[in-house]
Amino acid sequence: MSSDLSAIVLAGGMSSRMGQDKALIPIQGVPLLQLICQMAESCADTVYVVTPWEERYQHLLTPKSKFIREVTVGESLPHGPLVGFAQGLAQVQTEWVLLLACDLPKLEVKVLQAWAAELKYVEEDAIAALVCHSKGWEPLCGFYRHRCLPSLMEYINEGGRSFQGWLKQHHVFVLSLPDSEMLFNCNTPQDLGLLQ
Numbered sequence: 001m002s003s004d005l006s007a008i009v010l011a012g013g014m015s016s017r018m019g020q021d022k023a024l025i026p027i028q029g030v031p032l033l034q035l036i037c038q039m040a041e042s043c044a045d046t047v048y049v050v051t052p053w054e055e056r057y058q059h060l061l062t063p064k065s066k067f068i069r070e071v072t073v074g075e076s077l078p079h080g081p082l083v084g085f086a087q088g089l090a091q092v093q094t095e096w097v098l099l100l101a102c103d104l105p106k107l108e109v110k111v112l113q114a115w116a117a118e119l120k121y122v123e124e125d126a127i128a129a130l131v132c133h134s135k136g137w138e139p140l141c142g143f144y145r146h147r148c149l150p151s152l153m154e155y156i157n158e159g160g161r162s163f164q165g166w167l168k169q170h171h172v173f174v175l176s177l178p179d180s181e182m183l184f185n186c187n188t189p190q191d192l193g194l195l196q
């Protein structure tokens with residue numbers, strides 16, 4: 001296991017609320033998925049894009065990114081971000097993984113890098129380092145220890161599909177909430193309108 005950091009970017013959602021593929025929406029001329037991969041590259045050695053649709057995103061790959069093809073596991077795709085994350089994590093070798101959704105247009109490199117620098121202070125028994133807000137943990141913009149995989153698989157195999165439900169069973173290190181809107185999720189055409 002390497003002590004370096006890798007990143008997983010999830011790009012297997014249906015974007016049903018947006019009505020068009022969120023990963024392909026240009027933000028200042030750059031497709032959102034590509035933008036997220038560029039940000040992830042600023043702190044991770046390798047960026048893994050977990051998706052069932054490699055062909056659709058082939059042209060967006062950045063120099064340090066590669067695909068992990070998501071497969072069905074007895075249920076039709078999409079099976080949700082928790083299963084997508086587990087399939088990605090099973091292929092990754094680093095001690096820590098930065099997990100990112102592909103719909104975070106206000107992500108900030110300097111905050112990701114500051115958080116990554118804090119990982120050396122995370123208690124040994126913590127399985128993740130995440131921001132906590134009023135609705136619970138922010139699971140799709142934070143860090144996970146690779147050794148959370150057995151517990152994650154057990155939770156999934158018992159039918160669990162909720163990050164909050166799984167995280168509730170564990171100790172999680174609290175990352176400082178950024179004093180910006182960088183966790184803004186772009187889910188709907190109205191959200192997109194707020195960006196312009």
Ligand SMILES: Nc1nc2c(ncn2[C@@H]2O[C@H](COP(=O)(O)OP(=O)(O)OP(=O)(O)O)[C@@H](O)[C@H]2O)c(=O)[nH]1
Pocket residue numbers: 010011012013014015016017018022050051052070078079080081083084085100101102103140187
């Ligand atoms: N790999 C993978 N990623 C997923 C899956 N479901 C959601 N995601 C990703 O998880 C992140 C958050 O997704 P959501 O906004 O909750 O769901 P969505 O399917 O993209 O959008 P809606 O259909 O509007 O709910 C996005 O980066 C999605 O691409 C999945 O089954 N597999």
